[in-house]
Amino acid sequence: MPIANSELIINPDGSIYHLNLKPYQLAQTIITVGDPERVKEISKHFDVIELKVGKREFHTHTGIYKNKRISVISTGIGTDNIDIVFNELDALVNVDFNTREVKKELTQLDIVRVGTSGAVQSDIPVDSFLLSQRGIGFDSLMHWYDSDGGDLAFAKAVSQQIKRSNVHAAPYVVSCNKDLAKKFQTIEMQNGNTITNVGFYGPQSRKIRLEPAEKDLNSQIADFNYEGSKITNLEMETAGIYAMASLLGHRAVSLNAILANRATGEFSDKPKDTVEKLIKFTLDCLVA
Numbered sequence: 001m002p003i004a005n006s007e008l009i010i011n012p013d014g015s016i017y018h019l020n021l022k023p024y025q026l027a028q029t030i031i032t033v034g035d036p037e038r039v040k041e042i043s044k045h046f047d048v049i050e051l052k053v054g055k056r057e058f059h060t061h062t063g064i065y066k067n068k069r070i071s072v073i074s075t076g077i078g079t080d081n082i083d084i085v086f087n088e089l090d091a092l093v094n095v096d097f098n099t100r101e102v103k104k105e106l107t108q109l110d111i112v113r114v115g116t117s118g119a120v121q122s123d124i125p126v127d128s129f130l131l132s133q134r135g136i137g138f139d140s141l142m143h144w145y146d147s148d149g150g151d152l153a154f155a156k157a158v159s160q161q162i163k164r165s166n167v168h169a170a171p172y173v174v175s176c177n178k179d180l181a182k183k184f185q186t187i188e189m190q191n192g193n194t195i196t197n198v199g200f201y202g203p204q205s206r207k208i209r210l211e212p213a214e215k216d217l218n219s220q221i222a223d224f225n226y227e228g229s230k231i232t233n234l235e236m237e238t239a240g241i242y243a244m245a246s247l248l249g250h251r252a253v254s255l256n257a258i259l260a261n262r263a264t265g266e267f268s269d270k271p272k273d274t275v276e277k278l279i280k281f282t283l284d285c286l287v288a
């Protein structure tokens with residue numbers, strides 16, 4: 001059955017609705033970044049840039065780094081954008097745009113997030129790197145898909161130990177792809193468990209003028225312990241990426257440059273350098 005025009009929207013030039021990409025323009029190894037400005041900070045290391053395509057916050061450069069074809073794409077901030085990016089990336093490789101049917105043979109993408117994050121444990125230094133073993137979603141994206149709900153035991157422990165109002169969505173928990181994660185396990189990389197939430201201020205318990213509803217959220221998060229696993233950091237995309245990748249059959253891993261430490265009140269004094277170091281680290285691990 002062809003997918004209806006209203007569900008899979010193909011632009012008149014044959015590109016997909018939001019990403020503006022045509023199927024042949026996407027590499028099978030993809031780096032996602034939140035900030036559209038970070039795309040060129042990655043592609044400047046490529047030996048060849050094959051194409052640059054953009055629309056809204058979604059900017060893609062595809063090129064070659066040390067013989068490997070890589071696409072780097074900006075998602076903008078938040079899991080609402082992750083929903084769009086992952087459905088459209090998957091359609092680009094797994095739907096035939098001529099027949100509008102799902103292909104018989106599916107392609108698995110490798111997707112690496114290179115993002116920034118704030119630590120909740122006082123012993124995680126700013127400017128360090130952290131690989132998210134699990135994404136813990138406070139954002140609800142996964143609940144909108146028919147799924148087994150991820151790691152229900154871990155999610156139950158989160159619900160029991162981190163008290164939030166019952167008007168908030170139930171947490172979901174999804175792991176990174178362990179094989180892909182192996183590529184980044186060097187001495188420079190710490191491992192942790194990452195909460196993804198729907199905002200940077202109230203949802204991460206930051207106060208400027210408005211009082212957050214959950215006052216001691218970050219200390220409850222820092223004290224969480226489930227069979228020896230702690231929660232290490234907060235950001236806004238990882239759980240959505242892990243949920244969408246696992247539902248669609250892709251491999252994903254999220255790498256965080258820790259710019260803030262919420263327990264000590266510090267913020268990096270060299271965020272650009274730290275992100276640049278994580279970019280070089282990621283590219284070199286991908287081709288090692």
Ligand SMILES: O=P(O)(O)O[C@H]1O[C@H](CO)[C@@H](O)[C@H]1O
Pocket residue numbers: 033034035076077078114115116117200235236237
């Ligand atoms: O640096 P990026 O990749 O955007 O990631 C983090 O930074 C943004 C907030 O400043 C959120 O997107 C958060 O997840």
Ligand SMILES: O=c1cc[nH]c(=O)[nH]1
Pocket residue numbers: 116117118119200204234235236259260
């Ligand atoms: O504290 C932080 C830092 C970066 N990104 C976030 O979402 N939170």
